[in-house]
Amino acid sequence: ASAAQQPSHSGRRGATDLEKHLELLVVENERLKQELKDAEALREAASRWESQARPRQKRLAELEQQVLEKASRVETLSRQLEESKRHAGEMQRQLEESKCQQGEVEQQLSVRLRDCEEELARQATRPHQVKYVTEIVEVESTESQQAVAEAQAKSVALQEQLSLQRQLLRELETQLHDSQRTSTQLRAQILVYEGEMERAQGQLEAEMQNLEEEKNRVIEEAFIRAESEMKAVHENLAGVRMNLLTLQPALRTLTCDYNCLKRQVQDFPFMLEKAITEAKQEICQVIGEVSSANQELLRKYKREMNLRKKCHNELVRIKGNIRVFCRVRPVCRGEHDSAENMVSFDPDDDALLYLSNKVKLMTFELDKVFHPQATQEEVFQEVQSLVTSCIDGFNVCIFAYGQTGSGKTYTMEGVAKDPGINQRALRLLFSEVTEKAPDWDFKITVSMVEIYNETLRNLLGDIQGEKLDIKMNPDGSGQLYVPGLTEFTVQSPEDINRVFELGHMNRATACTNLNEHSSRSHALLIITVAGVNSSTGHRTQGKLNLVDLAGSERIAKSGAEGSRLREAQCINKSLSALGDVINALRSRHSHVPFRNSRLTYLLSDSLSGDSKTLMMVQVSPLVSNMSESVCSLKFAQRVRTIELGNATRRQWENSSTSSSPTHDSVEITIQTHCFLQMKTPRVNARQSLHSNA
Numbered sequence: 295a296s297a298a299q300q301p302s303h304s305g306r307r308g309a310t311d312l313e314k315h316l317e318l319l320v321v322e323n324e325r326l327k328q329e330l331k332d333a334e335a336l337r338e339a340a341s342r343w344e345s346q347a348r349p350r351q352k353r354l355a356e357l358e359q360q361v362l363e364k365a366s367r368v369e370t371l372s373r374q375l376e377e378s379k380r381h382a383g384e385m386q387r388q389l390e391e392s393k394c395q396q397g398e399v400e401q402q403l404s405v406r407l408r409d410c411e412e413e414l415a416r417q418a419t420r421p422h423q424v425k426y427v428t429e430i431v432e433v434e435s436t437e438s439q440q441a442v443a444e445a446q447a448k449s450v451a452l453q454e455q456l457s458l459q460r461q462l463l464r465e466l467e468t469q470l471h472d473s474q475r476t477s478t479q480l481r482a483q484i485l486v487y488e489g490e491m492e493r494a495q496g497q498l499e500a501e502m503q504n505l506e507e508e509k510n511r512v513i514e515e516a517f518i519r520a521e522s523e524m525k526a527v528h529e530n531l532a533g534v535r536m537n538l539l540t541l542q543p544a545l546r547t548l549t550c551d552y553n554c555l556k557r558q559v560q561d562f563p564f565m566l567e568k569a570i571t572e573a574k575q576e577i578c579q580v581i582g583e584v585s586s587a588n589q590e591l592l593r594k595y596k597r598e599m600n601l602r603k604k605c606h607n608e609l610v611r612i613k614g615n616i617r618v619f620c621r622v623r624p625v626c627r628g629e630h631d632s633a634e635n636m637v638s639f640d641p642d643d644d645a646l647l648y649l650s651n652k653v654k655l656m657t658f659e660l661d662k663v664f665h666p667q668a669t670q671e672e673v674f675q676e677v678q679s680l681v682t683s684c685i686d687g688f689n690v691c692i693f694a695y696g697q698t699g700s701g702k703t704y705t706m707e708g709v710a711k712d713p714g715i716n717q718r719a720l721r722l723l724f725s726e727v728t729e730k731a732p733d734w735d736f737k738i739t740v741s742m743v744e745i746y747n748e749t750l751r752n753l754l755g756d757i758q759g760e761k762l763d764i765k766m767n768p769d770g771s772g773q774l775y776v777p778g779l780t781e782f783t784v785q786s787p788e789d790i791n792r793v794f795e796l797g798h799m800n801r802a803t804a805c806t807n808l809n810e811h812s813s814r815s816h817a818l819l820i821i822t823v824a825g826v827n828s829s830t831g832h833r834t835q836g837k838l839n840l841v842d843l844a845g846s847e848r849i850a851k852s853g854a855e856g857s858r859l860r861e862a863q864c865i866n867k868s869l870s871a872l873g874d875v876i877n878a879l880r881s882r883h884s885h886v887p888f889r890n891s892r893l894t895y896l897l898s899d900s901l902s903g904d905s906k907t908l909m910m911v912q913v914s915p916l917v918s919n920m921s922e923s924v925c926s927l928k929f930a931q932r933v934r935t936i937e938l939g940n941a942t943r944r945q946w947e948n949s950s951t952s953s954s955p956t957h958d959s960v961e962i963t964i965q966t967h968c969f970l971q972m973k974t975p976r977v978n979a980r981q982s983l984h985s986n987a
């Protein structure tokens with residue numbers, strides 16, 4: 295191992311030298327690059343200068359071209375001048391010749407004339423001869439004169455021609471002078487340009503010379519440096535070679551290592567495949583374990599859910615199957631009555647409500663009190679566990695109880711923009727059962743009825759205002775049924791809207807004034823949820839009754855007569871019957887008076903056994919409704935207090951069934967009829983009940 299390490303150590307040192315040398319070379323290289331860059335910059339400057347000089351050269355060339363053109367024009371003009379001169383010379387010569395001839399002829403003629411005159415003078419001396427001579431002379435004189443005239447005409451023509459030629463000559467001379475002037479100017483310009491060109495050329499050449507010299511200098515320097523560097527490189531190379539020789543053993547070791555690694559790399563795919571297969575197996579195993587753990591968790595979750603439900607149901611059972619909530623509606627627009635002093639709430643306990651007038655302060659304890667600002671959603675949050683328990687097979691009744699105008703319809707039906715319990719409950723049930731599919735197959739059916747003057751009316755039927763009857767099922771099961779009652783199966787959220795629209799429409803068309811009518815009739819929405827478990831075959835059936843009761847005000851206060859009196863009596867009858875039934879159930883009477891009213895008779899299967907009941911007592915905040923509000927709250931509290939009193943209950947369960955329950959029954963009935971007169975100024979209903987008990 296040490297032998298292997300030694301070469302690798304020296305190899306490392308050699309490598310370090312090499313690296314150093316390499317670094318030096320890199321630095322030198324950088325420097326040379328920089329110089330090259332400088333030379334490039336100089337070259338670029340020269341080319342820039344050249345590019346600047348180019349337009350001037352072009353202009354010079356143009357001027358030269360112009361000068362050449364002008365010169366050729368001058369040459370042409372000179373040629374023409376020469377020609378004209380030559381021609382004028384010719385003409386001059388001809389003229390001179392003519393003059394000469396004319397002189398000769400004139401001379402001849404004058405000689406002849408003189409001879410003739412002499413002859414004539416001679417002949418004059420001899421008369422005969424003179425006559426003859428005279429004739430001859432005359433003849434000869436005429437001919438001579440003719441010749442002279444011709445010669446003179448010719449001379450005149452030649453003179454004219456000569457003057458024309460002279461004029462032409464003058465013009466040509468003028469032209470020549472102009473051309474010569476232009477030519478002189480152009481020559482002067484050419485001389486200026488040539489001077490400029492020469493100057494520029496001189497500058498360019500000087501700069502080129504400079505650049506050339508600079509370039510040569512830089513190249514020379516670079517060359518010298520490169521040479522010295524080359525020398526150094528060669529020297530280094532020699533050192534490197536030496537190092538290489540020393541590195542060779544290390545290289546051998548490295549080669550050996552490399553080969554080893556190569557073998558490993560070659561083996562790697564097989565190892566990788568093997569590892570992947572193993573990992574896959576492990577992952578599959580883990581997935582299997584996780585999935586079984588998941589299944590187990592799911593099973594536990596379901597079991598916990600069932601347990602939770604059971605606990606909830608047990609809680610409800612312990613708390614009592616009857617729960618009482620109170621909702622105080624806000625003061626509506628247009629109501630001038632002040633509610634400020636009448637209703638107040640406990641900031642620390644949402645189960646307490648205080649009513650006060652000038653002299654009394656009454657405290658009411660219920661399961662929950664909703665203040666006027668409570669939203670529909672908040673109210674529904676509190677009742678939704680009851681609603682969903684009908685999926686588990688429980689029968690549930692939710693009543694809205696209170697005087698006319700206290701907000702019963704608002705709580706149960708709500709308004710289009712902000713629906714109440716009815717619509718929210720149906721939607722919740724629909725979404726819950728949809729979630730349970732496909733394990734469970736649920737069917738939700740809806741019926742809507744109203745009870746007016748003890749008459750049952752179908753609100754979803756085709757026949758408007760169709761009256762119905764409640765009958766015992768002929769199959770001997772002891773179950774009640776309503777022949778002809780329309781049951782609408784809800785299969786989509788749109789069906790829910792359709793049900794409410796139809797029910798509302800049928801109710802509105804069956805009466806002249808819906809508001810008045812609704813306050814004097816009970817409106818029931820009956821939702822049946824039946825389910826079957828697809829794997830176990832287990833069946834459940836629950837019923838949810840949502841009841842908007844008629845107004846609970848006292849007849850004495852309303853001062854009703856005639857048909858109104860009958861309506862009020864019917865309402866009171868059914869409300870008292872409801873109170874009696876609740877009382878009898880709570881008291882575990884052997885006989886529960888369901889049949890005393892249509893309302894209790896119809897709801898009998900949802901009020902007995904394990905059924906759950908919620909009473910929403912609606913309270914108006916107006917001072918003018920004070921006594922009715924007190925009446926409603928006392929009734930509600932009495933129902934709740936009795937039911938919740940476990941000790942009392944146990945006591946009732948242990949004691950003989952006659953005394954206490956009967957007493958309680960009386961209380962409930964009295965409350966329901968609202969005939970209870972407040973005897974003490976600051977009455978607390980619970981205290982009153984306990985003292986009664």
Ligand SMILES: Nc1ncnc2c1ncn2[C@@H]1O[C@H](COP(=O)(O)OP(=O)(O)OP(=O)(O)O)[C@@H](O)[C@H]1O
Nearest residue numbers: 623624626697698699700701702703704812813845
């Ligand atoms: N919580 C509330 N928020 C806003 N307005 C409300 C509320 N409760 C009731 N109202 C309004 O008070 C008025 C009376 O309410 P509603 O008709 O629901 O009373 P009711 O008890 O059903 O009367 P009736 O017995 O005549 O049917 C309505 O205009 C309603 O919109």
